[in-house]
Structure formats: structure tokens, C-alpha cells
Amino acid sequence: MRRADRLFEIVQILRRTSGPLTADAIAAELETSRRSVYRDIAALVAQRVPIRGEAGIGYVLERGFDMPPLMLTSDEVEAVVLGAQWVLVHADEGLARAAADVLAKVAAIVPERLRDQIEDPAVITPPRWSERLDAGVDVARLRAWSLQGRKLHIRYADQAGRETERTVWPFLVGYMDRVRMLIAWCELRDDFRMFRTDRLSAIDYREERYPERRATLRRRWLAMINQQRDPEAT
Template sequence: MRKAERLFQLLNILRSRRTVITGQELADLLEVSPRTIYRDMQALSLSKIPIESEAGVGYRIKPGFNLPPIMFQEDELEALLLGVKMVQGWSDQQLGDAASRAFDKIKAILPDSLHSRHDKQANWLVVPKFKQINDVDINEKLKKAIKTNQQVTIGYKSLDNRQTERGIWPLGLVYWGKVWTLVAWCLLRQDYRVFRLDKITRLTSTEHTFETSNCLSLQHYIALQEAQHCEK
């Protein structure tokens, strides 16, 4: 870990605590020696960070200290705006609203000149709304199942309108361009399967859970697809 990254982590640890923390505890958290922590604390103090310390007790930041807000360059704001518009246009309403709120918080700390320029130029970047996730109930259940490794049963209408029912282990959501899909491990086929979200007609949660591994995960599936693409 580079020194700048370590100093940033140290600062975040100290800001998050209401009580002192010993140098040994900090060393254990960052996996460095106590001597390194001592030198880092000196560096922070020289940078005008009000570090309070007491031998044998520990360190803390003086109460009431706040870091100045992070500033963004114009191209960084454009990158963030593109991400917000992609979430708004391609995901569900809940995530779209959350992205808007997050970007509003960023804009709130901008200096007046940059804030004004961004507002005037924000409309030049357009992301068409291709295919949003519309079934809120299924989407919420699906996201919860993915996060908690919960087995589910889905009703699915294939492209030729055949209705099937599958028990699956949901691994992750992938947007391929105009279509959201669910990557899952199919218990019937004992293999990966990809289901279009707009073709899932119902979803029922079960009490069963599953474990991912290096050979059974969203990352493993993506790696297999990339390998197959390279072979072509």
C-alpha cells in the first residue's frame, strides 16, 4: 500500500472514532509496524491535521475537525454525470432516484463557478432509455436473493412463448445493451443459464441458500464468456 493511501485510511479511521485508538491497533488494522504508524502520525501533524496523542493511551483527532470538501475537475463531473444518466435510463426507478440524490450531493459542494457551468452544459450528454426494469416486485426480490445467496423459483416465458418453471441460484444482473439479464445456476440443467428479466413472469423465494466458489460465480461465468469470445 502506498503511503498516500495509508495516510488517507488512517485519517478515515481516526475521523470515524469517538475515542482514542492505540498505535498497535492502527498497525494491526493496516498491517504495518507501530513504527510506521508513528511516522505517519508525524506526517499528518505536519500537514496541519490536529492529531492528539498521549503516550501509552493512543491517538485521536481533535473534536470538531472537518476535512474540506473534495473538489472535482470538470471531466470528472462529466464522467459521474454519464454514470448517473446510465443508471437512470437503464436500471430500475429506485436506483435511478438514488443516483440522482447522490449527484445532487456532489453538486452541493461545488464552487459557484463550476456549479453554474455544469448546470448550463448538463443537457449535452444524453443516454437513451432503452429498456428499464419495470417489475418492481420481482426486481426487489431478485436483488435481495442475489445479495443473500438465496435459492429462488422463477416462472419464465421463452422467446417462443413456452412457459417453464426453474429452480435457480441467482448470481448477478448483466446489462448487455437494451436487455437486462439474470445470470444464474440452473438446478435442472446443472449449468449456467441466462434469463431475460422481461421474460420472468413470477419469482418465489425459498428457504434454501447456496455458496459461490471460484468455479461457480458471476465472475466465473463472465470469464468463460470472455474465453469463448477470444477463441472465435
Template sequence: MSRSERLLDLIQILHRHRRPVSGRTLAGEMGVSIRTLYRDIATLQGQGAPIEGEAGLGYVLKPGFMLPPLMFTDEEIEAIVLGSRWVAKQPDKRLAAAATDALSKIAAVLPDDLREDLDATTLLVGPGSGTVEAIDLGVVRQAIRDERKLGFLYRDAGGAASKRMVWPFALGFFDKVRVMVAWCEMRQDFRHFRADRMSGLSATDIRYPRRRQAMLKEWRATLDRPVQNASNNSED
């Protein structure tokens, strides 16, 4: 591995860590000596990378730092294109447009040879499921980001309707359906709601009383519990 590749890897590793990480941990991830790691940190800092910290305390890369024109392997390019093409075919129109725009921005900063590889990739995505939701999934995603309550009318598999007020914290994308994961005030438990059975979506300015990451962690824990002890948090 060349020194420039090693420096790029170090930046990418720092991007993955949101909190200060020790030099020994970084050196271990990169497979270099601690002395080499310290030299590489100093080199990046000298080139303007906003890396804060020092030996013994750990290092963190300040948010917002952008890499120069990007270099990708063939498989990384295929993963980017395939993922973007899949999202671009989802019913969430705003997210689909964002995927197309993101791919264009990436292409704009790639060297010419890699841009040609990106345009020529032959990994294709099949046609969408054709399922159309009556709600704007962009509203759901915004409520999740802002940690705000959502109200809506929900029809279960048997067609019975009920009004719900929920605390949304995750949105699952599957081939034929989109599923919102939320804490349901009526059920006082975690519930899964199919987007194609939701209507009358009403965004609120009411912040729910818990952090979404804490609820996500707790919900994941319920999935690991034995079936006989787990709460009934399947599709409502």
C-alpha cells in the same frame, strides 16, 4: 502537469489496483522517474494517505480512502451526469434513486464553478423504453452480491413456462430489456433470462458453490468460442 495534479493522478491509479503494484509500474503509468515516484509516495503518506508497501515490494492503497473535494474535467463531468441520468430512468427503482443520490453527493463536494458545470450540462437521456418487469431487480442484484441462489418462474419467447433455480452472477442493462446471466440448474449450463419474462421471484439463503467472478470469467470465455462449439447459453 502541476505536482498537485500528479499526486491526484497517483491516488487514482492506486485506486484502480487492488493488489500491490511495483513502483516501476506506477512510474511508467504516470510517465515520471522512479525517484519522483518514490518522493510522491512519501509525500502522500505524509499527508495521511494510507499507502502501504515499500520499494521492491510494491504499493497498495488501503480500501476506504476518500479523496478531498474532487476536481473533474469537463468531459468527466459530462460522463458522470450522463451515466447517472441514464440509470435514473431505469425500471430498477432502487438503483435509479441511488444514481440520483450519488450525483447529489458528488455535487456537494465539488467547488462552486464545477458544480455549476454539473448543473448546466446539456447532455440529455431520452425517455425510457416503458418496459416494466414484474420482479424487483434489487433482489437480483442482492443475490449476485451475496452469491445466493434464486428461484423463479420463467416464460420463454413462445410462452412456455418452467420453474428455475439459478446461480445469478451478472445483470445486463439494455435500452429495452434487462437480462440476468446465471448458471441454470435445470439446463446445467449458462443461460440468459429476460427480466420481463420472470415472475414469482424467490430469494434463498442457499449460497451457490462457486464464486461469481469465476463464473463470470468462464461465461465470457464461452462467448469467444466458435458458434459451432459454443454451448447454447443464449436466452432461455
């Protein structure tokens, strides 16, 4: 790997990592030596890339750093294409349009040698074989209410067809192959619940904001899911 490419990759690795990363971990991913990583990071710092390092802890890229013009590898282009294909098939109309726009933007800026991977890709997502059962649900609006941290009052039918009314705090919309899920804190159950959108018979979009931060709810829910998967993890 050329040094210029390695410098770019180090910035990419630090950007996608939430916590400090050691030189050994960076060296292992790049298949290079720790000494080379030390030299490369020193070169990046000299170029005013805001990398902060702490002995024995690792390196962190400060927030707000602007990358140079978009540079993508062949694998990264295929990842974008495959992800966009999945969104086009499984997401709501708003996200599907956004996915098509992303592909058009990427095709306009990547080098000519990579353009064929967008226009004639070697990856594919299977088509959706059946119609959506939640055609009457405005999933884009559910996403908006989740982002804004606003309450919903819903009427929901369980697997046996029993209906309940409840007020919920939505914070995520999950897209599966066959169904879409609204993930929320339920005031009725005083706990997290997942609601299939095809079982929502009525939705009242309320302007009232719920008291908890959306990011906090998301972290708590993910921690609960991880605990259920691995009870010995904590």
C-alpha cells in the same frame, strides 16, 4: 500538473487498480518520469499513506485507506453525470432515485466552477423510447436476492414461448438499453444462464442461501464470457 495534484492522482490510480502497478506504468499515465513517481510515492509514504512496494513487482495501496474530502476533476464530474443519467433512464426505480441523490450530493460539494457541469451538463443520454416489458418484475428485489446469495424458483419462457420451471442462484442483474437480464447458476441446466426479466412469468423468492459464494460465481461467469470472446486466451 502540480505536485499536489500528482500525489492525489497517484493515490487514485492505485485505488482503482486491483493488482501491483509499476512506477513505469504510473509514470506513463501521468506523463511524468519514473524518478518523479519514486519521489512522489516516498512523499506519500512519509505522510502515512499505506502504499506497499515490492521490487520488480510494483506498488499496492493497502485496503482501508480513507481519502481526504471529495475532490473531482472536470472529466470525473462529467463521468458521474453521464453515468447517473443512464441509470435514471434504464435502471429500476430504487437505483434511479439513488442516481438522483448522488447528483444532488456531488452538486453540494464540488467547487462552484464545476457545479454548472451538473446543473447544465454538456453530456446527455438518449431517453427511453418504449415502455418496459418487465413492469411487473421487482428488479430491486432481484438485486437484493443476488447480493444476499439467496435462491429463486422461477418460471421462464424461452424465445419460442416454451415455459420451464427451475431453481437458480442469482448473482448479477444486467442493465442493457432495451432489456434487463438476471444472470444466475441454473440447477436445472447445471450451468450459467442469462434470463430476460420480461420473460419471467413467476418468481418465488426463497430464503434459502445457495452454497457457492456470489463473488466466486461472478468470477467464474466472467472467465467463461472472456473465454467465449477469445478462445485462445487460455
